Amino acid sequence: MSESCNQNCSSCSEDCEERKEQKIDFSEKLNQMSSVKKVIGVISGKGGVGKSLVTSILAVIMNRMGYHTAILDADVTGPSIPKAFGIKGKAEGNEFGLFPVKSKTGIDIMSVNLLLENDTDPVVWRGPIIAGTVKQFWTDVIWGDVDFMFIDMPPGTGDVPLTVFQSIAVDGIIVVTSPQELVSMIVSKAVKMAEMMNIPIIGLVENMSYFTCPDNGKDYHIFGDSHIEEIAEKHRLKVLAKLPIDPKISAACDKGMIELFDENWFDSVAKILSEGIEGKEIE
Numbered sequence: 149m150s151e152s153c154n155q156n157c158s159s160c161s162e163d164c165e166e167r168k169e170q171k172i173d174f175s176e177k178l179n180q181m182s183s184v185k186k187v188i189g190v191i192s193g194k195g196g197v198g199k200s201l202v203t204s205i206l207a208v209i210m211n212r213m214g215y216h217t218a219i220l221d222a223d224v225t226g227p228s229i230p231k232a233f234g235i236k237g238k239a240e241g242n243e244f245g246l247f248p249v250k251s252k253t254g255i256d257i258m259s260v261n262l263l264l265e266n267d268t269d270p271v272v273w274r275g276p277i278i279a280g281t282v283k284q285f286w287t288d289v290i291w292g293d294v295d296f297m298f299i300d301m302p303p304g305t306g307d308v309p310l311t312v313f314q315s316i317a318v319d320g321i322i323v324v325t326s327p328q329e330l331v332s333m334i335v336s337k338a339v340k341m342a343e344m345m346n347i348p349i350i351g352l353v354e355n356m357s358y359f360t361c362p363d364n365g366k367d368y369h370i371f372g373d374s375h376i377e378e379i380a381e382k383h384r385l386k387v388l389a390k391l392p393i394d395p396k397i398s399a400a401c402d403k404g405m406i407e408l409f410d411e412n413w414f415d416s417v418a419k420i421l422s423e424g425i426e427g428k429e430i431e
């Protein structure tokens with residue numbers, strides 16, 4: 149029995165000897181006109197820590213490396229991906245399904261904001277409807293041949309992310325944290341959820357880790373000292389990147405120009421992901 153066992157066999161995908169109930173398969177089938185090689189879920193313990201930013205930058209980098217890249221924006225109540233990419237158009241469909249909208253550099257994106265008449269309309273839906281929408285982004289969208297799909301998950305480790313993980317075949321998870329959070333607790337929850345789902349955690353990204361003063365070049369830890377290395381070691385996880393607070397980044401998101409991102413913050417993640425798709429399994 150796993151250390152994280154919550155005695156609820158129906159929501160657990162582990163094959164353990166003490167299983168009391170049959171494993172229920174909640175997985176949904178991808179649209180028959182789509183094929184997706186690797187699906188990476190980007191999660192966070194709470195909203196506003198930069199999950200959408202990390203999802204967007206990862207997609208930009210992998211797309212730049214020549215991989216056909218897609219973003220499934222599962223953050224249905226706070227969809228910020230289309231804005232970061234400056235997408236104004238709406239998604240269209242035909243009798244076979246919905247088509248994602250292409251960004252300026254060719255990243256395929258589906259988000260609830262591409263379906264709403266006004267992107268300022270709030271999405272005041274209950275959990276099952278939200279989870280159902282995300283499932284439809286998997287089953288009803290014609291994604292074509294995708295190398296990497298990044299999923300901007302709903303914040304937290306509650307009902308909606310759980311349903312999404314049960315329905316979509318996710319290959320690996322990246323956890324985004326910020327220094328001021330109760331990082332230890334959040335990472336533990338994410339690790340337990342990943343264990344229950346049998347999905348490997350690729351590693352941790354600490355966002356808003358420090359700020360480099362442009363006047364004196366010194367680094368300031370605005371949100372306090374980082375403990376990410378100790379926490380990563382405790383759970384035997386990798387720290388993939390520590391991102392600074394950079395006003396250029398928020399400006400790029402606000403102006404819809406995240407595709408102009410040109411820092412090397414994610415080089416190690418890009419290497420892990422590209423090795424994963426070349427046949428070496430994501431560890």
Ligand SMILES: Nc1ncnc2c1ncn2[C@@H]1O[C@H](COP(=O)(O)OP(=O)(O)OP(=O)(O)O)[C@@H](O)[C@H]1O
Binds near residue numbers: 194197393
């Ligand atoms: N390192 C950073 N430097 C500057 N601004 C940042 C940084 N990270 C995130 N931001 C800004 O903070 C805001 C929140 O980021 P983002 O939308 O990525 O968070 P989130 O975790 O996805 O939030 P939610 O879960 O509510 O959607 C955005 O305006 C983003 O541009």
